[in-house]
Amino acid sequence: MTDPDHTPDSPSQTCRTCERPITTDTPTFPFCSERCRLVDMGKWFDGEYRISREIKDSDLDTVD
Ligand SMILES: [Zn+2]
Numbered sequence: 001m002t003d004p005d006h007t008p009d010s011p012s013q014t015c016r017t018c019e020r021p022i023t024t025d026t027p028t029f030p031f032c033s034e035r036c037r038l039v040d041m042g043k044w045f046d047g048e049y050r051i052s053r054e055i056k057d058s059d060l061d062t063v064d
Contacts, residue, residue, distance in 0.1 A: 016040055 013022050017036035022029060031037040040063070 015032035
């Protein structure tokens with residue numbers, strides 16, 4: 001009595017953004033929806049994506 005669609009010992013997955021239970025065949029895995037995926041990307045940009053150094057005059061004025 002094996003049902004390939006129901007594996008009781010498969011690890012439970014949750015959306016990384018809202019932590020709702022999801023399955024690995026979710027198109028937007030590891031997120032429950034495209035919305036949650038974009039929210040997670042927004043977190044990344046807020047926290048990680050920054051200008052690595054200050055803009056100096058020499059960057060703006062390259063002509064002699
Ligand atoms: Zn979600």
